[in-house]
Amino acid sequence: MLSRSVPACLAFGFGLLLASASSAAVSEVEGNNVLAAANALTPVGGGLLVEGALQPGDVDFYSFSVSAGDFVTLAVVDSGRGSHADPALRVFDASNAVVATDDDSGPGFLPSLRLIVPSGGGGTWKVAVTGFGDADFDGSGHSEDFDYELVIGAEPPAFAEPSPDNNDTPALADSLGSGTFETIAPGSVAVIEGALEAGGIDHFSFPVEAGRQLSVAIYEEGAGAFNDPVVSLLGPAATPIASDDDSGPNFLSALFGDPSANATWTVKVGPFDGDQDAYPYRLVLALGPANATNVLVCDANGDDFIDRNDINLIFAARGQSVPAGDPRDANADGLVTVQDSRLCTAECGNAQCAPPPPPPLAGCGLLGIEPFALLALVGGVRRCARALRRNSQEDPS
Amino acid sequence: MIRRPFVLALALLALATAAVRDASALVLSFSPTSVPANVGDSVSVDVVATALGTDVIAGFDLDVLFDPSILAPTSVLFGTGLGDPSLFEALTSFGFTPGVVDFAEVSFLTTSELDALQSEPLTLATLGFDVIGPGLSALSFRLDAANLVVDGDGNTLEVVTRAGSVGNAVVPEPSAALVFAAGAALIAARVRRARAAA
Numbered sequence: 001m002l003s004r005s006v007p008a009c010l011a012f013g014f015g016l017l018l019a020s021a022s023s024a025a026v027s028e029v030e031g032n033n034v035l036a037a038a039n040a041l042t043p044v045g046g047g048l049l050v051e052g053a054l055q056p057g058d059v060d061f062y063s064f065s066v067s068a069g070d071f072v073t074l075a076v077v078d079s080g081r082g083s084h085a086d087p088a089l090r091v092f093d094a095s096n097a098v099v100a101t102d103d104d105s106g107p108g109f110l111p112s113l114r115l116i117v118p119s120g121g122g123g124t125w126k127v128a129v130t131g132f133g134d135a136d137f138d139g140s141g142h143s144e145d146f147d148y149e150l151v152i153g154a155e156p157p158a159f160a161e162p163s164p165d166n167n168d169t170p171a172l173a174d175s176l177g178s179g180t181f182e183t184i185a186p187g188s189v190a191v192i193e194g195a196l197e198a199g200g201i202d203h204f205s206f207p208v209e210a211g212r213q214l215s216v217a218i219y220e221e222g223a224g225a226f227n228d229p230v231v232s233l234l235g236p237a238a239t240p241i242a243s244d245d246d247s248g249p250n251f252l253s254a255l256f257g258d259p260s261a262n263a264t265w266t267v268k269v270g271p272f273d274g275d276q277d278a279y280p281y282r283l284v285l286a287l288g289p290a291n292a293t294n295v296l297v298c299d300a301n302g303d304d305f306i307d308r309n310d311i312n313l314i315f316a317a318r319g320q321s322v323p324a325g326d327p328r329d330a331n332a333d334g335l336v337t338v339q340d341s342r343l344c345t346a347e348c349g350n351a352q353c354a355p356p357p358p359p360p361l362a363g364c365g366l367l368g369i370e371p372f373a374l375l376a377l378v379g380g381v382r383r384c385a386r387a388l389r390r391n392s393q394e395d396p397s
Numbered sequence: 398m399i400r401r402p403f404v405l406a407l408a409l410l411a412l413a414t415a416a417v418r419d420a421s422a423l424v425l426s427f428s429p430t431s432v433p434a435n436v437g438d439s440v441s442v443d444v445v446a447t448a449l450g451t452d453v454i455a456g457f458d459l460d461v462l463f464d465p466s467i468l469a470p471t472s473v474l475f476g477t478g479l480g481d482p483s484l485f486e487a488l489t490s491f492g493f494t495p496g497v498v499d500f501a502e503v504s505f506l507t508t509s510e511l512d513a514l515q516s517e518p519l520t521l522a523t524l525g526f527d528v529i530g531p532g533l534s535a536l537s538f539r540l541d542a543a544n545l546v547v548d549g550d551g552n553t554l555e556v557v558t559r560a561g562s563v564g565n566a567v568v569p570e571p572s573a574a575l576v577f578a579a580g581a582a583l584i585a586a587r588v589r590r591a592r593a594a595a
Contacts (some may be wrong), residue, residue, distance in 0.1 A: 105419065167415070276548040308485070308505070311488065311503070311505070312488065315488045315490065315501070315503055316490070318458055318490070318501060319543045330551075331551075333542075335542055335543060336504050337458060337542070337543050338456040338457060338458040338501050338502075338545065338547060339456065339544060339545060339547045339551055339553060341488070341503040342455050342456040342503050342504070342549075343454060343548045343551035345455075345503070345504070345505055346550075346551065348505075352485070352486070352505045353505050
């Protein structure tokens with residue numbers, strides 16, 4: 001989504017879609033406070049919902065099976081949408097090595113992760129849910145007490161771009177077809193596996209429906225630290241609809257489109273400014289529920305939390321005429337302008353629209369690059385800030 | 398005699414009113430106003446805001462129009478009056494289309510932070526151009542529903558714009574020659590007439 005942003009948002013949205021699949025819900029069985037006692041989850045596939053509870057000193061472990069190439073989505077959802085509860089996630093691979101850790105990439109204080117299982121990395125992975133303050137994920141040091149829903153999805157891409165590709169123009173776009181989208185009530189999601197060749201451009205076309213908001217996000221194994229894709233949306237006859245460079249984590253892209261009519265749209269993936277880098281990526285397309293409505297003004301990404309990611313999206317949409325009710329149109333004049341961007345900065349949930357995202361603790365951090373030292377510093381600062389925030393909440397005086 | 402001072406007072410009052418009205422509007426202009434340049438030169442022009450009064454600028458989206466047969470835009474460098482984008486204090490964006498430089502910035506800083514940061518003249522951005530053709534290109538602002546300046550509360554600020562220019566005015570050689578020839582003919586005719594009279 002979008003902030004941890006666009007990725008976190010999309011992941012959260014993706015998580016909410018999955019969370020709606022009540023038929024795939026299981027409950028936590030306590031006694032799962034160590035890796036070896038993890039609750040074994042049935043194949044999680046497109047989405048599994050785990051209903052659990054954290055108490056002070058508690059940590060919950062779950063295990064699930066993944067295969068190389070799977071796109072793994074994990075998110076914690078609580079009834080307060082991260083306003084007060086502050087859980088954290090850590091993922092371990094089959095050898096119990098830490099794959100990724102996340103604290104607040106979701107809305108509010110909720111964590112959210114997206115990962116690509118590397119080649120040879122399949123097997124039984126584990127995920128731990130604990131509270132903020134438990135740096136070691138052993139239950140100590142946190143006093144969180146709340147019920148939560150853990151959403152886990154692990155699936156191979158719905159479509160793999162042929163190699164070498166032949167989709168360098170909109171006319172040659174790889175057609176995804178509606179069957180590519182997995183229907184996960186109330187929306188649909190498709191993960192596309194692609195690879196940018198040096199100097200190449202990829203196009204994928206697919207049907208969209210009027211009123212179903214389309215979210216597009218791109219990920220790659222470096223979490224955008226080194227590669228800089230640009231993602232564009234094209235309408236019928238290759239009409240430009242939207243384009244984005246860096247609204248995702250680091251140099252990754254994320255954007256939204258609002259189809260006003262049933263049509264075939266095309267997503268274009270290209271390099272920034274003539275870059276010649278070649279790298280694999282995952283493109284996540286999510287179609288929202290029919291007749292979806294965003295009622296929270298300024299909440300451009302629909303995560304019920306207004307932050308820098310929303311301002312990014314509103315700023316990027318300058319000059320667009322939008323229908324009534326569009327959350328980007330803060331002054332409701334039918335046109336998105338810099339005025340809407342500024343009006344929405346006043347609505348941000350955190351000062352200065354929240355600090356910038358920290359280096360990818362999580363994200364798609366399977367590169368093996370774990371900037372622990374920097375994270376420790378960032379973590380310390382954030383802890384101080386959070387402690388101050390909590391004190392101010394608890395003590396109205 | 399009594400009327401004259403009264404009329405004068407009215408005129409002064411009108412002038413003062415006009416001055417006050419103008420002072421309440423933010424002024425956008427180019428600095429320098431006129432940039433002499435020849436083909437092949439690279440020039441830069443600041444877009445500056447003055448007459449801020451008690452206002453702060455918290456966001457702007459501006460189009461600068463130019464003659465694309467004379468100028469080719471090369472860069473937009475944003476000022477720091479709305480915060481430092483590299484410190485996540487502001488968002489910036491710009492783009493070039495034929496004859497138009499579109500650039501925008503919105504600040505995440507509070508009104509009081511902006512107030513402490515901004516002083517006149519406030520440089521919003523520095524535009525870079527290559528001079529690719531002969532002549533003088535006017536620089537002007539286009540303000541409309543999508544191109545505007547807002548204050549810390551998101552209110553649209555009233556703006557007065559001043560045009561600028563880049564290049565060299567082309568001397569109308571044929572016209573000058575004609576005027577010169579006409580003048581010479583006139584003088585010659587007078588001389589002839591004077592001689593004939595003598």
